[in-house]
Amino acid sequence: MRWAVIVFPGSNCDEDARWAIERATGDAVDLVWHTQASLDGYDAIVLPGGFSYGDYLRSGAIARFSPVMQAVRRAAEAGRLVLGICNGFQILTEAGLLPGALVRNDHLQFRCELCELEVVSADSPFTAGYQPGERIRIPIAHGEGRYIADPSTLDALERKGRVAFRYRDNVNGSLRGIAGILGHRGNVLGMMPHPERAVAEWMGSVDGLRVFTSMRVWHEARAKGGVEVG
Amino acid sequence: MSVWQAEVRVWLKPSVFDPQGAAVQQALRSLGHDGVEEVRIGKSMVLTVRAETAAEAEDQVRAMCEELLCNPVMETYTFTVRPLEEASVGGRAR
Numbered sequence: 001m002r003w004a005v006i007v008f009p010g011s012n013c014d015e016d017a018r019w020a021i022e023r024a025t026g027d028a029v030d031l032v033w034h035t036q037a038s039l040d041g042y043d044a045i046v047l048p049g050g051f052s053y054g055d056y057l058r059s060g061a062i063a064r065f066s067p068v069m070q071a072v073r074r075a076a077e078a079g080r081l082v083l084g085i086c087n088g089f090q091i092l093t094e095a096g097l098l099p100g101a102l103v104r105n106d107h108l109q110f111r112c113e114l115c116e117l118e119v120v121s122a123d124s125p126f127t128a129g130y131q132p133g134e135r136i137r138i139p140i141a142h143g144e145g146r147y148i149a150d151p152s153t154l155d156a157l158e159r160k161g162r163v164a165f166r167y168r169d170n171v172n173g174s175l176r177g178i179a180g181i182l183g184h185r186g187n188v189l190g191m192m193p194h195p196e197r198a199v200a201e202w203m204g205s206v207d208g209l210r211v212f213t214s215m216r217v218w219h220e221a222r223a224k225g226g227v228e229v230g
Numbered sequence: 231m232s233v234w235q236a237e238v239r240v241w242l243k244p245s246v247f248d249p250q251g252a253a254v255q256q257a258l259r260s261l262g263h264d265g266v267e268e269v270r271i272g273k274s275m276v277l278t279v280r281a282e283t284a285a286e287a288e289d290q291v292r293a294m295c296e297e298l299l300c301n302p303v304m305e306t307y308t309f310t311v312r313p314l315e316e317a318s319v320g321g322r323a324r
Contacts, residue, residue, distance in 0.1 A: 061298065093303070103246065108250065148246060148304060150245075173247070
């Protein structure tokens with residue numbers, strides 16, 4: 001399986017994501033600079049955390065115009081896996097690949113802490129390795145992670161099983177406690193918590209590993225013709 | 231061709247909680263400004279735009295707001311356009 005971790009100016013979790021994915025899956029991972037216009041050949045694309053373009057204007061607002069984003073859009077449309085973590089989630093919402101927006105935490109604090117989540121939907125390429133309702137611990141590190149969307153969008157997300165993760169203790173004021181959501185076909189996931197920071201015992205949790213192993217299992221099954229997305 | 235100055239104001243939609251505004255309101259209250267009912271904090275952007283007419287400048291700025299300056303999921307905007315200077319005619323044609 002071939003993985004690309006996109007590097008924007010201001011990304012700062014790219015190396016961590018690569019390390020975690022290599023550790024979790026044994027696959028090779030390429031760091032791909034944002035000016036690259038093609039992502040052909042990659043089975044999974046990860047938009048890492050950080051502060052792309054200094055969070056100028058709005059988090060993720062400028063990264064959306066990077067040449068690589070057209071390739072990310074095509075990959076998503078082709079049913080390949082796209083995972084946006086933290087700033088990557090913000091970029092996916094700004095690009096319209098996921099609904100809603102991420103705004104300033106309701107308490108105005110930047111929170112960097114291990115956080116308990118509930119796996120709401122275990123029926124996706126990213127979460128199939130978890131049990132529905134399972135409680136897991138994955139760190140957050142953000143000042144603008146409060147998920148908002150209009151009520152009808154929130155209802156639709158919940159009705160269609162597109163809420164992947166919810167905060168057990170709503171750490172940022174997200175509407176309905178949403179920590180991560182799936183795209184309408186299930187092959188795009190955006191999440192504020194950092195699964196790449198929970199892949200070894202010494203990190204305090206290994207609960208992030210299964211995001212990456214689930215993606216790999218899904219890809220292998222799909223390559224054999226076993227699963228289709230959406 | 232004339233040069234116009236546009237001032238764009240972007241702030242959170244009324245339905246979206248503004249924690250910065252709430253914090254500033256509390257600070258104002260602690261200074262004794264009890265009459266402050268609400269504070270909403272937004273952004274102001276000043277653009278210098280070249281266009282034939284005010285209407286054309288407004289069309290350009292509106293498009294910029296829709297495409298980039300404002301995220302309609304969470305924000306709303308207004309703007310004003312005023313003439314900055316009369317540029318010399320006979321310059322670059324659009």
